[in-house]
Amino acid sequence: MIAPPDFDRIFGALADATRRDIVRRAVDGEEGVAELASHYPMSFAAVQKHVAILERAGLVTKERVGRRKVVRTNPEALRVARDLLNRYEELWRGRIDRMTALVAEPSGTTSRTETDQ
């Protein structure tokens, strides 16, 4: 087991504008929690919680640098989430293909792709 992606946590973490903005800022991997917090109209502790949620979802990591902890987004988690959406879109495209090609088939090929869980 190499830790299966927890889509509940990943999408849940992304379902908040503040957290998405933290993800965007943390791409540069330069700011600590306090510096991040200075951008938002809420307490330091609130931002800290948001970072913790992103961290549990695997969307960001924290690295000690001096007395700060630098927050850095993890592109791998972004990729995993994006890939799931891609799979849904491919399903959709496959359905279209099947529909356009409904010219007398043997009607036994309903192949399914594993998409989640």
Add this chain to the structure above:
Amino acid sequence: MIAPPDFDRIFGALADATRRDIVRRAVDGEEGVAELASHYPMSFAAVQKHVAILERAGLVTKERVGRRKVVRTNPEALRVARDLLNRYEELWRGRIDRMTALVAEPSGTTSRTETDQ
């Protein structure tokens, strides 16, 4: 205004395994709410709520067919969500590019891309 995508709702809707499974099933756009509900170990009303959440997020639409309402996923909403994740990944790639190319720049070009809201 052509209704800006509500990422909070979209990602929030995707942050639940049952709802993701409904999205997957509704790609085929053949089942009504009751038929969808039969797949899950919860009440019909619970599934109905999940569908309503997906509908508010724009991830599925309902169309009356006979006395049923067929649920159909909207690939456009999936694309919008995927594109946002892609933009984050591109930011990340840009950061890498900038880092590898840190060979004496004029240090005044911090171009930013609009990514959200």
Add this chain to the structure above:
DNA sequence: GCGACGTACAACCATATGGTTGTACGAGTG
């Protein structure tokens, strides 16, 4: 060593979420 800075975490509150049951209504079927 002391103070300030950055972080972490617990306690608390208001509201949202995910589930339940019950009631009501619109559309087909006998």
Add this chain to the structure above:
DNA sequence: CACTCGTACAACCATATGGTTGTACGTCGC
């Protein structure tokens, strides 16, 4: 028309979420 099926929605409950304040700990500068 009466009945059933599929849907919709309200009321309710337990728990999760997003925010607050307060306290505590580690690390650097003096």
